[in-house]
Amino acid sequence: MGNSVVTINNLVKRFPVGGDFFTALKNVNLSLEKGEFTGLVGPSGSGKTTLLNVIGGLDSPSEGSVTVLKKSLGETSHNERAELRRKNMGFIFQSYNLLPVYTVFENVELPLILNKVDPQERYNKVAQAIEWVGLSDKINSRPAMLSGGECQRTAIARAIVHEPTLVLADEPTANLDAENSHHIMKIMVKLNKELSTSFIFATHDEKIMDYLRRIIHLDDGQIINDEQIDRPKSGS
Numbered sequence: 519m520g521n522s523v524v525t526i527n528n529l530v531k532r533f534p535v536g537g538d539f540f541t542a543l544k545n546v547n548l549s550l551e552k553g554e555f556t557g558l559v560g561p562s563g564s565g566k567t568t569l570l571n572v573i574g575g576l577d578s579p580s581e582g583s584v585t586v587l588k589k590s591l592g593e594t595s596h597n598e599r600a601e602l603r604r605k606n607m608g609f610i611f612q613s614y615n616l617l618p619v620y621t622v623f624e625n626v627e628l629p630l631i632l633n634k635v636d637p638q639e640r641y642n643k644v645a646q647a648i649e650w651v652g653l654s655d656k657i658n659s660r661p662a663m664l665s666g667g668e669c670q671r672t673a674i675a676r677a678i679v680h681e682p683t684l685v686l687a688d689e690p691t692a693n694l695d696a697e698n699s700h701h702i703m704k705i706m707v708k709l710n711k712e713l714s715t716s717f718i719f720a721t722h723d724e725k726i727m728d729y730l731r732r733i734i735h736l737d738d739g740q741i742i743n744d745e746q747i748d749r750p751k752s753g754s
């Protein structure tokens with residue numbers, strides 16, 4: 519447990535639906551170590567996003583315990599969970615969620631401003647993160663001037679600029695073509711290797727699966743298989 523990033527015990531998640539409840543996660547048990555490159559894989563509606571949201575402290579369990587980066591989320595306040603996200607976690611979404619009036623640089627800089635990093639260090643870290651994702655020539659562009667792949671690379675830079683321990687990515691390739699999907703997966707494999715950043719993907723994209731080193735199959739709110747991949751097809 520020394521390098522445990524996520525530990526989940528007997529997690530149940532119910533949503534109220536029209537006077538009744540819908541059970542989106544049914545007794546989920548899961549443990550993830552630092553540096554893992556893991557996918558939550560399953561059909562639409564199987565509970566992938568719900569599980570990511572619970573891990574990110576964005577949604578709370580109905581039953582069970584969730585420990586993320588040594589913090590038992592049930593025993594933390596809203597502000598403590600926000601601080602955990604701001605300092606130690608990065609988020610990547612299908613729809614990029616970039617601020618349209620900000621440039622690439624300014625979008626990537628935001629997490630560092632929230633973490634009160636001083637301007638010189640901010641500049642260096644933002645430039646480095648943008649270089650990692652290969653967008654140094656677009657540093658002053660706004661999202662409307664970028665392709666989908668470039669937007670997602672900006673979102674990756676924003677997710678990792680503060681060097682988080684854990685990155686959560688919900689269907690990051692869903693809006694991208696094959697070439698761009700492979701490109702962003704290669705970037706994340708490299709970050710995982712060089713910075714030991716742990717990644718958890720929610721996906722049903724076959725292209726992503728070739729890069730994963732662990733595949734957790736979800737169906738109808740349950741883990742039905744947990745598979746270690748010693749030699750991913752792509753990504754070494």
Ligand SMILES: Nc1ncnc2c1ncn2[C@@H]1O[C@H](COP(=O)(O)OP(=O)(O)O)[C@@H](O)[C@H]1O
Nearest residue numbers: 533535540542561562563564565566567568569
């Ligand atoms: N806020 C909510 N209220 C009611 N039902 C929800 C809510 N969020 C998700 N669900 C339901 O929980 C199930 C799992 O959803 P989700 O985690 O989004 O699945 P996935 O990401 O695998 O497509 C779905 O049946 C969905 O309709």
Ligand SMILES: [Mg+2]
Nearest residue numbers: 566567568720
């Ligand atoms: Mg989803």
